[in-house]
Amino acid sequence: MAETPSSPGGPREAWITGIGLATSLGEGLDAHWDALNAKTVNVDETTFAPYVVHPMTKLVFDAQIPKKGDQRQMEAWQRxxxxxxxxxxxxxxxxGNADILSRMDMIxxxxxxERDLAVDSSIINADVQGNAAPGFFNERLMNDLRPTLFLAQLSNLLAGNISIVHGVTGSSRTFMGxxxxxxxxxxxxxxxxxxxxxxIALVGAxxxxxxxxxxxxYEFGDFNMKNKFKPVWERDNGFALGSGGVFLVIESKEHAQARGAKPYAKLTNVIADRAKRKTAGDVTAILDGLWSRIGTVGQDSAIITGATGASPVTAEERAxxxxxxxxxxRATGTxxxxxxxAQFALGIALAALSISRGAxxxxxxxxxxxxxxxxxxxQIVVIGAGHWRGEGMALVEAV
Known part of the structure; x- marks a missing residue:
């Protein structure tokens, strides 16, 4: 069971001082706050029918990625x-603060x-039609994929592109799972x-x-929502995938105060576990255990969960x-x-935003x-229970 370690002199307080949101609801904090209060839900039930998705809002990428060459060599998720x-x-x-960015950690x-579907399809079709001679596969990959696109399949290229475009050049870690x-x-x-x-760290997905x-x-695992959209708690099984980018700037209280930064909230604790999910109730038991260790949760508290709607985990989280x-x-999946x-970072972002807005x-x-x-x-407790594996909680509090 993973806990947050502390320094010998006691843990330093961590403040959330920056929030970057771009999702199906829009771009920026004001647009998201307005959409949430209007109970806006943007879904597409036709483009990928019968599957339901929350499509990305239209972004003018030049505003944050000024070089067209940088934009071209990235896949959509990286942009x-x-x-x-x-x-x-x-x-x-x-x-643009080179001094801070040069020592800023990134996680x-x-x-x-992403895949190049046109290349994949042509290779599969050639193989089915018997036109795949020895060496065909490697030859097509080398000739049909430009080098930058081939490299874009690497998961740590998002961190690499953030370093190139924004100059974040401290340590870098990329987690998969x-x-x-x-x-x-x-x-x-x-x-x-x-x-x-x-x-100070830049954290997100x-x-x-x-x-x-x-x-x-996800269809192979029977996880996709089909035909008509439903809010999370009204689903029998399935999630609608949602496009979005979420990043947080988290820094020590001392570092933030030294540069005169104001916090949205403080991140007090993050803990993780992994239920075996062999028997009914395993996830509920793990969440009970996380709750007991997350910290003292008072009366003026709320919960923001990334509940997916997938069965049986969402039913166990509901219990x-x-x-x-x-x-x-509140379930962010709706x-x-x-x-x-990005679902857990989204929960932390919305928790910090809610605390900063006083509602x-x-x-x-x-x-x-x-x-x-x-x-x-x-206080807001952020809950993440993966559709297949993994559970976690974060405690976000007012400063």
């Missing part, structure tokens, strides 16, 4: 992530990159800051869900939430879809799971 990272740096007031949660990677990215960033190993090969992958029915909960690696955004649920909150939240 989305690099864009969101720029928004986070702007939000924190450190965009990214990433998937396996779907939702659990997002939990660990936040957990390691907090651990490094709390222990004094790092002063990106997801392009408008991808046929991604939908095919956990039933034990805390007086604590207002408005944003499931952003996989929890309204419930968007007719199943009775989510209740309204009339007072400002002083």
């Amino acid at each position: 989305i992530g690099t864009y969101a990272a720029g928004l986070a740096l702007d939000s924190a007031g450190i965009k 990214v949660a990433a998937g396996g990159g 779907e939702e659990a990677a997002g939990v660990d990215a936040a957990r390691i960033a907090l651990a490094r800051i709390a222990s004094g190993q790092s002063d 990106a997801q392009n869900s408008e991808r046929k090969e991604m939908l095919m992958l 956990f939430l039933a034990k805390h029915r007086d604590t207002p909960a 408005a944003f879809g499931h952003a996989v690696e 929890l955004f309204p419930a968007n649920d007719t199943a009775g799971v989510e209740i309204e909150m009339t007072k400002p939240p002083s």
Whole structure:
């Protein structure tokens, strides 16, 4: 069971000083706050029918990725992530600050990159038609994929592109492992800051869900929502993939104060675990255990969960939430879809945004799971339970 370590003199306080959001609901904090309060949900039920997706809002990439050459050599998920990272740096007031950026750590949660479907299809068709001579496969890969596109399949290229475009050149880590990677990215960033190993970090992930090969992958596991959109708590099984980029600037209180930065909130704790999921109730038990270790949760608290809608894990998470029915909960999957690696960072971002705005955004649920909150939240627990593996929690608090 993974905990956040501390330095011998006690853990340093970690502040969230920058938030970068670009999703199906729009770009930037004001656009997202307005959309959440209007209970906006943007879904596409036709382009990839019968599958439902939350498509990316239209971005003018030049605003954060000024060089067209940089844009061309990135796949869509990298452009989305690099864009969101720029928004986070702007939000924190450190965009272009070479001194800070040169020692800023970066921790990214990433998937396996995107496929060139035209090349894949042509190779498969040639093989089926008997036109694949020895060496055909390697020859086509070398000739049909330009080098930059081939390299773009590497997961750590998102971090590389953020370094190139925004000048973030401290240490760099890329975690893979779907939702659990997002939990660990936040957990390691907090651990490094709390222990004094790092002063400031850029943490986040990106997801392009408008991808046929991604939908095919999840269809093999019967995870895709089909035909008509439903809010998370009204689903029998399945998630609608959601496009988005989410990045956070997390830094020590001392570092933030020294540069005059104001926090949205503080990140007090991040813990992770992994239920065996062999018997019914395993996930509920793990969430119970995480809750007992996350910290003291008071009355002015709320929950933001990345619940996917996938069965049986969401039903088990719902059983956990039933034990805390007086604590207002919100499922990000209803408005944003499931952003996989980015889902946990999204929860932390929305928690910090809600605390900074002095309100929890309204419930968007007719199943009775989510209740309204009339007072400002002083604490928000962020929950992540992966559709297949991995559980985590974060405690976000007012400063």
